[in-house]
Amino acid sequence: MIVKHLEDVIGTAADVDTEGWNSRRLLYKDAGMGYSVNDTLIKQGHEMEFEYRNHLETVYCIEGEGQITDLASGETHDIRPGTIYALNKHDRHVLRANKGTHMRMVCVFNPPLTGREVHDESGAYSLSV
Known part of the structure; x- marks a missing residue:
C-alpha cells in the first residue's frame, strides 16, 4: 500500500514549480501503478499551450475556474470545480486560469511520469522509459 500526504511532497524534488504551473507529483512511474497522479496548480491568469504526444x-478540477480550448476544433470549454476532461487523442490545447484565481487540478498520466518532467518546446513531456 502506498500512502502519501500532499504536505509531505511540497518543497521536495517531487514538487515541480514553473512560471505558469506547479505540479506536486504524488505517484509516478517508480510506484509501479502503470499511471501517475499529480496535484497541479495552474497559476492565476496564466495561459499555456500543451500537446501530450x-x-x-x-x-x-477541484478548485478555481478557467477554460480549455481544443486547437483542432476551436471549441472552448469552461472549467470549474467538478469538471473532468480527458485528452484521449493527444489533443493540442490551450489551458488558461482566469485572472484572480488559480485552478487546482488532479492529473492522471498514462504512461506514468517519472517525476521531474517539464514541457518541451512543443508542449509535450518526453516519453520516459
Whole structure:
C-alpha cells in the first residue's frame, strides 16, 4: 500500500514549480501503478499551450475556474470545480486560469511520469522509459 500526504511532497524534488504551473507529483512511474497522479496548480491568469504526444491525460478540477480550448476544433470549454476532461487523442490545447484565481487540478498520466518532467518546446513531456 502506498500512502502519501500532499504536505509531505511540497518543497521536495517531487514538487515541480514553473512560471505558469506547479505540479506536486504524488505517484509516478517508480510506484509501479502503470499511471501517475499529480496535484497541479495552474497559476492565476496564466495561459499555456500543451500537446501530450507521448501521454494520455485525464484532469479533474477541484478548485478555481478557467477554460480549455481544443486547437483542432476551436471549441472552448469552461472549467470549474467538478469538471473532468480527458485528452484521449493527444489533443493540442490551450489551458488558461482566469485572472484572480488559480485552478487546482488532479492529473492522471498514462504512461506514468517519472517525476521531474517539464514541457518541451512543443508542449509535450518526453516519453520516459
